[in-house]
Amino acid sequence: MNDTIVALATPLGRSGIGVIRLSGDDSLEIIRRLVRDEKFTPKPRFAHLKKIFDLESGEVLDEVIITYFKSPQSFTGEDVIEISCHGSPIILRQIIDFCLKLDARMADAGEYSLRALGNGQLNLSQAEAIRDLIDAQSIASARQSIRQLRGELSNQLQPLKDELLDVIVVLESSLEFVEDDLPDFQNANIKTKLSEIAENVGKMASTFQAGKLLREGLKVALVGRPNVGKSSLFNALLGHERAIVTEIAGTTRDQLHEKLVIKNIPISLMDTAGLRETLDTVESIGVERSKRAMADADLVIVILDASQDLTDEDREILDSTKDLSRIIAINKVDISEKFRFQISDFKFIKISAKTGEGLDDLQKAMIEPFHPQDIENKGFLVSDARHNDLLLRSKTEIETSINLLDQKMSEEIVLIGLHNAIRFLGQITGETTTEDMLALIFSTFCIGK
Ligand SMILES: Nc1nc2c(ncn2[C@@H]2O[C@H](COP(=O)(O)OP(=O)(O)OP(=O)(O)O)[C@@H](O)[C@H]2O)c(=O)[nH]1
Numbered sequence: 488m489n490d491t492i493v494a495l496a497t498p499l500g501r502s503g504i505g506v507i508r509l510s511g512d513d514s515l516e517i518i519r520r521l522v523r524d525e526k527f528t529p530k531p532r533f534a535h536l537k538k539i540f541d542l543e544s545g546e547v548l549d550e551v552i553i554t555y556f557k558s559p560q561s562f563t564g565e566d567v568i569e570i571s572c573h574g575s576p577i578i579l580r581q582i583i584d585f586c587l588k589l590d591a592r593m594a595d596a597g598e599y600s601l602r603a604l605g606n607g608q609l610n611l612s613q614a615e616a617i618r619d620l621i622d623a624q625s626i627a628s629a630r631q632s633i634r635q636l637r638g639e640l641s642n643q644l645q646p647l648k649d650e651l652l653d654v655i656v657v658l659e660s661s662l663e664f665v666e667d668d669l670p671d672f673q674n675a676n677i678k679t680k681l682s683e684i685a686e687n688v689g690k691m692a693s694t695f696q697a698g699k700l701l702r703e704g705l706k707v708a709l710v711g712r713p714n715v716g717k718s719s720l721f722n723a724l725l726g727h728e729r730a731i732v733t734e735i736a737g738t739t740r741d742q743l744h745e746k747l748v749i750k751n752i753p754i755s756l757m758d759t760a761g762l763r764e765t766l767d768t769v770e771s772i773g774v775e776r777s778k779r780a781m782a783d784a785d786l787v788i789v790i791l792d793a794s795q796d797l798t799d800e801d802r803e804i805l806d807s808t809k810d811l812s813r814i815i816a817i818n819k820v821d822i823s824e825k826f827r828f829q830i831s832d833f834k835f836i837k838i839s840a841k842t843g844e845g846l847d848d849l850q851k852a853m854i855e856p857f858h859p860q861d862i863e864n865k866g867f868l869v870s871d872a873r874h875n876d877l878l879l880r881s882k883t884e885i886e887t888s889i890n891l892l893d894q895k896m897s898e899e900i901v902l903i904g905l906h907n908a909i910r911f912l913g914q915i916t917g918e919t920t921t922e923d924m925l926a927l928i929f930s931t932f933c934i935g936k
């Protein structure tokens with residue numbers, strides 16, 4: 488694992504500065520060759536202005552700032568060199584190529600974080616927090632990632648793991664030293680302790696719904712027959728004229744996706760082609776896509792037109808969405824306050840995409856079913872499906888063990904579940920995570936991280 492890796496740490500493309508990062512035993516040797524100074528020994532954590540030369544021609548390639556992080560006081564725990572170059576993709580490519588010629592290897596996705604983990608600089612949930620921080624779509628989501636990075640998840644887990652271990656030790660030692668069963672009072676004691684642990688593990692897992700919402704947000708599709716004002720509503724929610732709006736039915740042919748944030752929840756909003764039977768080839772493909780978008784969305788907003796009679800198409804849309812999570816919005820209430828139809832059997836919201844009336848209510852209704860108040864409670868939220876799954880599995884194992892205790896099963900059998908439970912908790916922070924799983928997890932990181 489000690490070969491030296493290199494990657495661009497900043498995004499590809501033109502920019503003011505581009506940072507190349509080297510990590511590994513040869514980092515210092517490689518930079519010495521690049522700056523053509525055999526004795527160059529940068530003071531750790533200080534900025535050094537240097538010239539980088541073309542390996543072959545010896546011409547100056549760029550003027551750069553070099554920062555050296557001496558092992559073990561670096562992100563990876565290895566010798567790290569950061570080269571801040573001018574953000575020219577050509578120059579950056581060239582310098583990376585030279586590093587490769589000098590026997591560095593291109594870093595794999597997440598390899599810096601993986602090395603940091605291997606060297607004990609971070610635990611797994613902290614490394615995952617860095618990935619999530621980079622991918623965060625709202626400031627609240629970024630804050631959660633920072634909390635996880637600072638160890639909040641591991642800190643919450645540690646006492647639970649300690650308590651579980653205490654119980655395991657008692658049971659193990661009774662296996663070795665006690666001929667008979669555990670005395671009843673101790674048995675009851677253990678059960679109480681285990682129930683408490685299971686409850687606390689469950690409490691952590693119960694924050695996942697809000698955590699997931701904060702991290703991944705909601706996919707919301709606007710649907711309805713042509714001309715009801717889907718694109719107008721799309722634009723009104725976004726606050727700018729993104730979609731084409733005309734009085735011609737069938738204006739929108741393709742799906743449009745845009746992002747917005749409502750109360751810290753990232754929303755991926757989709758405008759779709761109006762649903763109707765059509766002979767137009769392009770439009771009918773659009774209609775097909777609208778149907779797929781509906782199936783794929785977390786929430787569907789069905790739009791009706793207050794100024795028109797309800798049509799068969801409207802009824803069909805109402806019927807086909809009745810089992811989905813949906814909101815019915817009656818648009819164009821600026822034209823007719825009274826609708827020309829009865830929909831007493833549905834809950835609906837009155838809006839006008841034109842005047843903005845009712846849009847606040849609509850936005851509230853969009854996020855309400857997803858418990859936005861949990862996000863505002865300011866607690867730490869479990870946001871990773873992997874963590875949630877491990878918490879739930881651990882809880883199930885503990886509960887099974889409690890049942891076995893109730894049935895007066897032997898300690899050996901009770902212990903199997905408890906060992907599983909502690910292993911699952913350990914997998915969250917990576918203490919008991921196998922190599923294969925680590926490889927899988929780190930493949931979701933970006934290169935250079
Ligand atoms: N008065 C009024 N007119 C509206 C409102 N919303 C949309 N319209 C008008 O209704 C017509 C159709 O609007 P669009 O937003 O293109 O409707 P759409 O549902 O996207 O239609 P398709 O893309 O054809 O499916 C346009 O002339 C809009 O100006 C509203 O709230 N009030």
Ligand SMILES: [Mg+2]
Pocket residue numbers: 717718719730731732738739759761
């Ligand atoms: Mg449209």
